[in-house]
Amino acid sequence: MAAELTSTRLNAENHLLLSSLEIDLPCFLQDQPLLRLPHELARRNFKSVQRLVEREKEYVLPSLKETANASLSNDQTPEQALAVLAAMISRMQGLKRKMANLHQEEKKIQEQSRKRIQHLERLHQIPSLADVKYDQWSRVRLDRLIVDHMLRSGYTESAQQLASENGIDDLVDLNVFVQCQRIAESLRCGETKDALQWCGENKAALKRSQYNLEFELRLQQYIEMVRAGNKEKFTDAMIHAKKYLAPYIETQSLEIHRAAGLLAFLPDTKAEPYKSMYALDRWTYLSALFVRTHHELLSLSSRPLLHIALSAGLSALKTPSCHSAYTSSSSNSLSTTTSVCPICSTELNELARNMPYAHHTKSYVESDPIVLPNGRIYGQHRLLEMSKKVGCVEAGKVKDPTTGEIFDESEMKKVYIM
C-alpha cells in the first residue's frame, strides 16, 4: 500500500515537472528576428512599390489631361498626341517590369516567412522538453544560431555551406548579411559610396534610427576632401558641407563647427579633436556604426544570438565543480572518469570560466551515497557495479573510479546528505 502511494506521488511530481516545463517552452526570445526580419524586408519592398506607383501616377495623369486639353483646343497635332501616348506606354511598361520584379521578391519573402512560421509552429506541437522532437528542433535551432554567428563574423562561405548541407536555407538570412558585410567591408576600405546608396534606399526608416549614420558618412566625405588639401578641394568641401552637413545644424551643431574648424588644421596636426577627425580608424568606427544601424533597422539583435543563448546556457549548466581544482566524481552514471559535462569538456571550459554558476537550492546526489576513506562520495550501487566491471579488482574490493585507489568494501561508510 505504502509503496503504491509513493509511486503515484512520484508520478504526479514527475508530471508536474513536465507540465511546468511545458508552460515555459522556451523559444521565441531568440526567434524573434526570424519573423521580424522578413517582415521588415516586406515592408521595405512595399514602400518601393508605393513609391514607383506614386511617381508614375504623378506623371501619367497630368500629362494625359494636358494632351487631352491640348488636342481639344487643337493646340497639338495627332502625331504629338501619339508621341505622348507612346512615352506614357513605355513608362507604364517600365513600371510594370519593376513591379513584377518587386512582386517576385515579395512572394519569395512571404514564402520564407511561411516556412519560418511553420518551423516555429512545430515547436508548439511538441508536448515537452523530454520529447525526441524537441531534440531535433533544438538541433535545427543550433544550426541556425551558428549560421547567424558565422554570417555576422563574416564567414560567409561556411555559413552558406552549413545552411545548404542542413537544408535550412529558408530559416537563415544569407543575402541580408552578405550585403551588410559587403558594405561594412567597403567602409573599412575607405569607400562611402555603397553605404550612402544604402542610406538612400532606407531614407524613411533611417529617420527613426537612433544613430546618425548618414551625417557621419557625409562628414567623412568632407574630411577626405579637406585631407586632400588643395584649394579646389577646399571649395568643394565647403560646397559639400553646405549641401549635406548644414541640414543637420540643429542636432549636430558641435560636429559641424568642428568640421569648419578642421579647415585650419593640417592632416598631421596633434591638436584634438582634429587629430581624431583625421584619424584613419574613423573608418572602422563608421563600419561598426553602419552594422549597428543596419541591425537596428531590421530588428536584428546587436549581438549574435548564439552569444545570448550560450551565455545563458553556460551559466545554467555551470557548477562550482566545473572549474574546481579537485576532480569531481561526476554524478552522471554514464561516465566515470571523464567529463560528460559540457562545461568540463575542453571546448567550452575556458569560455565558461568567467561565467556565474547556476543557483541550486537542493543538493543533488545519488540516492545511496557512501564515502570512501579518501573522502570521495559515490552512489553505493553504482560504485559496486563499476568495480565489478573493471578488471583487476578482487572480490570484496572497490576501486575509486576517480583516483584509481582500491579499498575494501567494508571501508565504505554511509554518508547523509540533506
Added chain:
Amino acid sequence: MELVQKEHDRLSKKINAAQGLKSVDSIIDLLQSARNTIAADPSQAAITLAKLQNPVKSSFDSINDSLKETHSGLNKYSKSLDKLFKDRPLPNTEHDVLSSQEHLINRAIAMHLLREGQFSVAATFLSEMADKKAIKKQQEAETSATDNAASLLDIDEVPSGEVRKQFATMYYILHELKENNNLLPAIQWSRDNKEALEARGSNLEFELCRLQFVWLFHGGHDQQGPSAGGRQAALEYARREFHSFLPRYLREVQQLLGAMAFCPNLQDSPYKNIFNNPSAWSDVAHAFTREFCSLLGLSADSPLYVAATAGAIALPTLLKLQTIMKAKRTEWTTENELPVEIPLPPSYLFHSIFVCPVSKEQSTDDNPPMMMPCGHVIAEESLKRLCKGSRFKCPYCPSESHPREARKVFL
C-alpha cells in the same frame, strides 16, 4: 501563434493575387488601344484622349486600393507579431562577456561541426578563419607589431589536424557499423584501446563482440534468421574470440552459448531478449560514440548543443528576472552565481551538487563540504560558525563531535 499564421495567410493571399499588376496591365491596354485608334483615325484624337481620362484614373485608383489593402495586411501582420513577442524583449546587451572571446566560440563551433560529422563545412570554416587571421596579422604588422598582439593571436588555436583525423575515424567506424552492419572496425578500435577502456570500466569490446555473435547467428550478411550455417559461424566465432572474455563475462558467454540449444524455438526461450533486441545496433553505436569521445577527453553530446539548448530553456527565467530587478530596482550582488534556479531537465545535471543544509550555499573549493563523524555533511563555513572552536552538536542528530573530527569530502 495562430493569429500570426492567420494574418500571414491573409497577407500572402493578397500578395499572390497581384491586383496591382493587373491594373497596370489594364492601363497599358487602355493607352495602347487609344494609340491605335488615333493612329487609325487622327481626327478622333481629341475624343479618344478625353475618353481616356476617367478609365486611366480609375485604374490608378484601383492600384492604390490594392496597395492600401496590402498595407493594412502588413500592418495587421506586424500587430500580430508584436502581440506574439509582447513582453519578450531581446535580452539586453549590458554585459557581453562572450564577444571578447570570439576565438573560443569559433573553436567550439569548429569542434561542433567536426563531431557532427560535417567535415567539409568545418574545413571551409577553418580555412576562412585562417584567412581572416592572416589579414589581421598583416594589418597589425602594418600598423605597429607589438609582441603583445602576436602572443594574443597564438592563443586561439583551432582544432588540430589530429582531432580532425580522430573524428574522421569515428565517422568511418560509425558508418560501417550503421550502414553495413560491419562491426569489425569498431572491434578493432576497441582492442587497440583496450587498456584505456578497461580503466573506464567500459564493456564496449564485449558488447561489440556479442553483437557480432548474434549477427553471425542470424546468418551474417543475408539475415534470414537462424540457420545451421549461421550457427556454425557463430560457434566458431565464439571459440576464436570469447576465451579472453571468460574471466569477466563468464555468465554472459554462458548465456550466449546456452542459447544455441534453444535454436529452433528461440522466441520462447529465456534468451530471446539477447537475440531479438531491435535497438541493439543503435545502442552499440551510441556506446561507441560515447567511449570514443571520452577517450579524447570530450563529452559525448556536442557541448555546444547542450549549452545552447540549456540557454534556450534558461532565457525566459533570466529575462523575467531582469525585468523584475529593473522594476524593483534591486541588484544581485553575488557576482559569480545566478540569482535564480533554472528548471533544467534532470538530464542536464552533470555533477553532484552539494547545497549546505545550514547556510543554503553551494559548496566551492573555498568552502568545501565537511562530514562529521555521524555521517552528516555541512559546509565548512557553517561548521566553523556552529562550533566556535569547541565541541558541538550536529544540527541533524544528537551526536556531538569536535570540529577536528570533521573530514573534507568530495562529491
